[in-house]
Amino acid sequence: MKYQFSKTDTYTRRAKKENYPARSIYKLQEIDQKYKIVKVMDRVLDLGCAPGSWLLYLSKEIGYNGKIVGVDINDLKIEIPQNAILIKEDVMKFETTEKFNAVVSDLSAHTTGIDFSDAEETLELCWRALEIAKKVLIKGGNFVCKIFEGEGTDEFFKEIEKSFEFSKRFKPKASRKQSREMYVVAMGFGC
Secondary structure, rough: OHHHHHHHHHHHHHHHOOOOOOOOHHHHHHHHHHHHOOOOEEEEEEEEEOOOHHHHHHHHHHHOOEEEEEOOOOOOOOOOOOOOOEEOOOOOOOOOOOEEEEEEEEEEEEOOOOOOHHHHHHHHHHHHHHHHHHEEEEEEEEEEEEEEEOOHHHHHHHHHHHHHEEEEEEEEOOOOOOEEEEEEEEEEEEE
């Protein structure tokens, strides 16, 4: 049933037509157009980059002189843009000394359909993404993180507010209405 729903979904059909591997492109695109998360020549860290839609979008936005580093435990089935590299690694073990203008995370636990369990596992990934962001963002850097509304969400958002000048919870139009998925948009790290 889910497969049939996906095939008829407007965003899924649009992504296929525009050569993006997933509909998630339109979530990031809306966030970026509204909040200006990245700009030309930025260095961006994309956590949980598979299947690669965000990587492709960000590659275009930062241009040839920018750099994007994608991290995922899965291979990408797309051609990696010239200004991007893929590090095939578990984000829980990932370490780097590089600095970035933005960190984006579309990390999600493998969903089971058990809302509490799925939200809890994804929240753990959100905390890890924030931990990485705090280590690698330049002053004034930006952070976007997918999260599922649930127990612990408010605590996570309060931690975001301590570290960034601006923060907002945002549900893009491409997120399914029945989904508890939302995004945390944070700008101005360390300001």
